[in-house]
Amino acid sequence: MPAIRHLAAATFLLLASISVTYAADPFARATVKAQGTIYPGQQITIDVDVFVPNFFMSPPQFPLFDLPNAVVTLPDSGAENLNETVDGESFAGVSRSYLVTPQAAGDYVLPQAEITFTYAAVPGQASPGKVTLPPTKFTVTAQPGVEAGGAFVTAARVGVEQALDRDTQTIKAGDSLVRTVTVTADGMQAMLIPEPSFDAPDDVRIYRHDPKVEDQRTARGEFVVGRRTDTVTYLFEKAGSYTLPAVEVHWFDPKSGKDETASAPAVAVTVSEAAASESVIAPPAPVETPRSAWAGIDWRWWLPVAGVAMAALLGAGWFLLSGLPRIQTHLQARQAKRENSEPAYFRRFEQGCRNGNRRTAYILLDAWARRADLGPVSEWLHRHGVIEAQRAYAAFEKSIFGKEGSAAPDVGVLCAAIARTRRSWLGKRQQDAPNVQFLAPLNPRWIGDTDFHDDA
Template identity: 45%
Template structure:
């Protein structure tokens, strides 16, 4: 008997512990819930808010992906992109949650059901480790009633509050025939999307033309970015084509207030406009005088003559510039050619050949300079203007170039020859400037004796 009792006790403890562990497991799983946030009777056209909460144990490691779903016969939006963070304790377990608020606007009366919504996310099932999870949002059904009829049985728009404001671009007094008046009407609808605001009706009395501009839709938001109201701005221009008194009708919209369950009317007052006759000058010509026939345009000969003169002047300037440039190029080329053929240039070639110790080039340079200046033979010129050392250096140069191959000749001192030629040329230039008719010499012998003794100083 004692064995049976002990076995029964063990079985009971096993069942209790199993249920306890099962409860902990259930409590530790992620879950979701849906809540109808808008209370009271719901009406067609009213914005209905539904809160979707997703909870996980510990904390999220990647945010839940809330989808935008469809409900037949309703417009679904999620105006607040940011989620609300939540914390909750369930069965002794701490949960972190994120809430998104959807706005559902039913277009007609009836029952509406939330579709199956699956939301994936990442969370820390075990702290420090990422687990992928997903939850299915519990279904939610709500009933929408029809909006009570307004004037004439026509249902109005459902909003938390609807107001109309208007402005005119000018003083309503002092208008004349042909003037224009701009009327701007702004509708503010709390708890209503801008696209759901009805279009106001602008009427114009006889004798007034009306031009409507494109509406401007916008939203009013809180500091957190939550939409609190919709705004619609309509602008219309009235043109008064004749004098008289005109009554601009009021702008009225019916709206249903779900808080009071009554249909209310928002309006912008009309205006009575007195339009005076147009000024006398305008009356004589008429409000819309026919366009005068186009006058034959006269040719401005003075302007055309000025243009022609400017063109001719530009052409002459271009021709003159081209001629001057051509002359400049010719003069430059001539000057360079003359400089290349001048006596100083020829003598510079002699000095350069001496400095570079190029005997062949020196011989050609000396021949060219002596022929250009008429100092032929060059030895006669050196006898007159060169000193003994210069004549000796020149003779050694000639012997090295034209002497017999078996003869022994000293290497010419081209450096000394260069200095002596410079001094001789300077004396020659001074003598030439003093006596322009100074004889330059006679032709050299056809076969000079290059092995003759070198000149000696006295």
């Protein structure tokens, strides 16, 4: 009997120790912060909390995971520290927030991505640890009327503002007008705001500038508003009355469940004729000279001077005529060089993006990458691009080479991401360019009185 009592006590202590060890294991939880129905294009926040017993000895490494048909970002805002008591055990926690924007209707489940860290399993001793994301699920419902051409942008509010650089009633033929349109979307990152459409009437040229995208955050780093600013320049070639079309952004309001439209109003422009140049005062009519006045001219001196002047004029004319083909060839060579330059190839890619044809944009992107000698675009983005650019390109390739019916990403998002990466890449390449200096020979050898040559 004493032996049985000792065995029972040992078994109880073992089970108790196993229970304590199990209760003290690190764990993670995920919370989807969304109210009501979730629609495609609507940005939601997913809070991920990681808890360990005692305390952390290194910060958790939150991964940027892949979620099919969704754009996932992990803002750089600081993590939040937590403290909880579970079954009488004290836990320390760290919380980070992911921003997820689903691009299609359906069910979404978070992948079991690993989060690694070190913590004090035993006080004063660092132990490696890891947890996986819980398989948290959320459902995205298609927007009403999306199949009939409804809005795909989902936001709490979208606003459009515009500014002009001059009075539209004082423009003359040959002048230009700069139009700046700013789109703000509550709860939507700036890179996801679609590119507004700009049109120009006949006899008006339009030039687009690179857009500016920026996210507004609180003092704690929490995302609030996305802002996209587009600037275009209109050049008016002829006098007349013109109307620059309104700029509209269609969006879906999840609260009302209706499509909404935010717009910048059309602009009426009156263009007058260009001011004529000042008239040139004609010289006075020659006064007839009496025949007696010519009698005093020494023709023996003036005739040679006139001959020399005529010869000089003929020589100058011949020089211009003979040099014109060379000048024309030089200008053509410069034009061909510009058309074959890296910026020209990239402008063609941007134009392809604006046309909205994904396959044409892909061909032009590949042509630019070959001209710039980048190698594969995906590897170039991995070396120089941010994660948003890599995601945009991966989604773009999947839409082209994937199976039929795959979601079609916004080509404008890819174009903006590639443009930002290109600017960063060009800046780094310019900084890394070697500073070559040419030095005079170290050991010159004199030959004659004035010339010298290097002994080497």
